[in-house]
Amino acid sequence: MRSEVDVFREFLAHKEMRFTPEREAILAEVFAEHDHFDVEELIMRLRQKGQRISRASVYRTLALLVASGLVQEVFYEDGHMHYEHIYGHDHHCHLRCLGCRSIVEFRDPAVEEAEKRIGRGHDFATTGHRLDIYGYCRQCREKKE
Amino acid sequence: MRSEVDVFREFLAHKEMRFTPEREAILAEVFAEHDHFDVEELIMRLRQKGQRISRASVYRTLALLVASGLVQEVFYEDGHMHYEHIYGHDHHCHLRCLGCRSIVEFRDPAVEEAEKRIGRGHDFATTGHRLDIYGYCRQCREKKE
């Protein structure tokens, strides 16, 4: 499998854009950990490694990463956007605890299949989906009792 | 089935809050049409009916409607929140065309079932889910060719 660096390079080349040191550093940091993150965290992590990249560039690069399909937006209920890198991972969905706000990833073939089937039924050529299941994890249930 | 008015009244009573004329008007307008809407549209519609309710009250009341379960937030990719009333409707998910941004609702028992099954598998007591399927509708596919 091509590395995310190659994928991003090619994506940029296709749009006649440059693979700059800033974009390279942001890409590397986004793929450095497998966790959801937001812009503030990403900037912090870059700072800690001595990278001083402006907020605007981080936003601009994230938009490119999303457009390239390497990164996905994750909707949180806290007023701003979060992200996760998805290249090289199976598609997954999120189980979200309404108590502690924790998020567990899961994969489920039946959901993948449902996407295709529902798409066919409505004459949609589907490209993907986003499923969030809400509930309460064991700890939060016990806390409530 | 109890009307949405009764449900909201009870919800407010439970929290020792009042069913004011403003809240009544907003509730009525939210349920007047079955379409996704955003705050701006809602205020516009209220204005056209002679209601002059402040933006702050609309936001505050919408939060209450969401908390009461009568209304659901719908994530759009246009930078602000959209809503739909859900009381009295089966739970449904959204098929979203990436071309024309149109949204089609659908219901699917397999998805409901998947929610339960996945919840059991992860020791989550599920309360609901949100599924968006992305793709291209027929019109947009034909346009691209």
Added chain:
DNA sequence: TTGATATTGAGAATCAATCGCAGATGAGAT
């Protein structure tokens, strides 16, 4: 009617995200 409490509206404040622009940088041509 009175007092206690909840609610509203207006505008200020907040905060994520975007924009505009001047100067910096990079890739290819010479």
Added chain:
DNA sequence: ATCTCATCTGCGATTGATTCTCAATATCAA
């Protein structure tokens, strides 16, 4: 190596949605 020119970056200002503050108002219970 230098020139050229389009692309990029960083800064700071701006936008725009949403929330907050607070004084004035409305409601409920006694």
